Amino acid sequence: SVNWVLMVTAQTPTNIAVIKYWGKRDETLILPVNDSISVTLDPDHLCTTTTVAVSPSFDHDRMWLNAKEISLSGGRFQNCLREIRNCACDFEDKQKGIKIEKKDWEKLHVHIASYNNFPTAAGLASSAAGFACLVFSLAKLMNLREDQSQLSAIARQGSGSACRSLFGGFVKWIMGKDERGSDSLAVQLADEEHWNDLVIIIAVVSSRQKETSSTSGMRESVETSLLLQHRAKEVVPKRIVQMEEAIKNRDFSSFAQLACADSNQFHAVCLDTSPPIFYMNDTSHRIISYVEKWNRSEGSPQVAYTFDAGPNAVMIARNRKVATQLLQRLLFFFPPNPDTDLNSYVLGDKSILHD
Numbered sequence: 001s002v003n004w005v006l007m008v009t010a011q012t013p014t015n016i017a018v019i020k021y022w023g024k025r026d027e028t029l030i031l032p033v034n035d036s037i038s039v040t041l042d043p044d045h046l047c048t049t050t051t052v053a054v055s056p057s058f059d060h061d062r063m064w065l066n067a068k069e070i071s072l073s074g075g076r077f078q079n080c081l082r083e084i085r086n087c088a089c090d091f092e093d094k095q096k097g098i099k100i101e102k103k104d105w106e107k108l109h110v111h112i113a114s115y116n117n118f119p120t121a122a123g124l125a126s127s128a129a130g131f132a133c134l135v136f137s138l139a140k141l142m143n144l145r146e147d148q149s150q151l152s153a154i155a156r157q158g159s160g161s162a163c164r165s166l167f168g169g170f171v172k173w174i175m176g177k178d179e180r181g182s183d184s185l186a187v188q189l190a191d192e193e194h195w196n197d198l199v200i201i202i203a204v205v206s207s208r209q210k211e212t213s214s215t216s217g218m219r220e221s222v223e224t225s226l227l228l229q230h231r232a233k234e235v236v237p238k239r240i241v242q243m244e245e246a247i248k249n250r251d252f253s254s255f256a257q258l259a260c261a262d263s264n265q266f267h268a269v270c271l272d273t274s275p276p277i278f279y280m281n282d283t284s285h286r287i288i289s290y291v292e293k294w295n296r297s298e299g300s301p302q303v304a305y306t307f308d309a310g311p312n313a314v315m316i317a318r319n320r321k322v323a324t325q326l327l328q329r330l331l332f333f334f335p336p337n338p339d340t341d342l343n344s345y346v347l348g349d350k351s352i353l354h355d
């Protein structure tokens with residue numbers, strides 16, 4: 001019979017880098033200039049849910065994001081789809097009378113429905129969770145035998161940071177040496193239970209879309225920033241070793257110092273780019289000063305901060321008690337803005353952080 005639909009649903013959280021990926025050595029394959037390390041959020045927050053379906057009655061590949069149809073014609077979608085179809089395996093469900101041979105996957109079309117449980121407009125990275133979920137659910141649907149690391153190398157071709165969302169806990173994206181990217185993949189450093197005292201708080205400083213995409217920002221930095229060359233060769237390799245050690249030992253002081261320094265160096269590379277790229281704003285800078293002062297007054301770090309390609313602050317508190325204090329202080333200095341639907345997510349742009 002031709003009237004069947006096979007479906008798979010998967011859920012994937014986003015990840016936050018504590019040693020940043022910034023710069024590609026190959027733009028098509030998405031190969032980075034340095035290793036990076038991230039922490040994957042727990043699946044209740046900032047996650048993508050994707051349902052993929054295949055049926056002989058579908059006549060072309062289609063995708064919906066938050067219930068709106070989007071184009072799959074972009075090279076990154078096409079690369080992921082091609083790679084997955086290449087690795088697809090035979091599938092049989094005798095009860096339903098469905099038999100799909102490896103070669104049939106080429107001709108069968110997929111429908112993909114993806115949904116983000118956070119406001120897409122809030123400027124929070126969504127491509128990491130999105131591509132990881134897309135690749136994982138299609139791999140289940142098409143019966144791939146590849147392990148999570150091998151799948152991460154496919155997700156990497158959708159969005160670099162996506163490769164790290166194939167695992168929970170702490171994850172390293174190894175840059176690899178191969179020109180074709182076969183060894184540029186993610187590995188898990190420690191699982192989600194390893195250091196579960198940590199609490200992550202994300203302050204949406206501005207919900208405006210970023211002006212410079214990570215793709216063009218990285219390209220400009222690679223072409224013009226000498227600091228990027230120095231960072232990739234001399235700084236990150238040492239930090240990766242130290243960060244792995246800090247995670248292994250649950251050493252919050254080293255973890256926080258490395259994460260903050262690395263975020264600051266990434267934004268320094270952006271400033272060193274010609275023309276300079278500004279991702280952080282005054283509110284971001286005030287949050288940094290505030291956390292730095294707090295950490296210094298306590299004698300050892302209580303909170304780490306890190307910023308991606310936008311002004312929103314990601315803060316990692318060493319435990320729940322510190323997280324509660326942090327939230328209270330943030331809400332005091334930046335009262336939620338009642339004029340926006342993002343209410344609880346937004347710390348007003350205009351608020352002033354006092355000493």
Ligand code: PMV
Pocket residue numbers: 016017019020021022036125127128159160161162214215308309
């Ligand atoms: O994967 P992309 O193209 O969204 O780039 C992500 C870059 C940063 O978020 C700034 C750093 C990182 O390692 O996630």
